[in-house]
Amino acid sequence: MTPYVRPDRTISRRSLLATAGLAAAAVGGLSACGGGGDDAPGSGGSAGPVTAKTSEIKVGGGAVFAAGQAVVTQPTAGDFKAFSSICTHAGxxxxxxxxxxxxxxxxxxxxITDGSVVNGPATQPLAARTVTVSGDSLSVA
Structure with missing residues (x-):
């Protein structure tokens, strides 16, 4: 009878690093456009407060505040709206x-008026945020 010989299970450093790099890229890719829990698409995520000058928000347009995960618009003069800046389609x-x-x-x-979908593939509106105007400043909670 032939004795059992355990196969050599060594892995090269190059293979290990390549596998680790692919795993890291996959996790990064999943977190870039996905979400769950409080960070689900359209939920507002872990948004922080935003402050800006009203003059920064163009009438008929708006501005994105990435750090606060907010978008502030001014559909008509003096009428400010705020929404989550996280797309409801894929986050x-x-x-x-x-x-x-x-x-x-x-x-x-x-x-820019109500955050509703104008063109898909998104099917859900952007989540509304609370905007407060005080003089020439505004804040989004």
Whole structure:
């Protein structure tokens, strides 16, 4: 009878690093456009407070505040609105505000007036946030 010979299970440093790099990239990719719990798409995520000058928000447009996960718009003069800046389609941050709030990941567009979907693939509106105006400053909670 032939004795059992255990196969050599060594792994090269290069293979180990390549595998670890692929795993890290996969986790990073999943976290970039996904979410769950409090960070679910459209929930507002772990948004912090935002402060800005009212003059920073163009009438008929708006501005994205990435650090606070907020987008502030001014559909008509003196009427300020705020929404989550996290797209409800795949959890990507919206990129810009023109006459709509635009997500460049997959092309969704939202109304600057109420955050409703203007163009998919998103099917849910952006979550509303509370904006408070005091003189020439505004804050979003």
């Amino acid at each position: 990507c941050p919206v990129a810009e505000v023109t006459d709509t709030i635009n997500c460049n990941c997959h092309g969704s567009k939202f109304s």
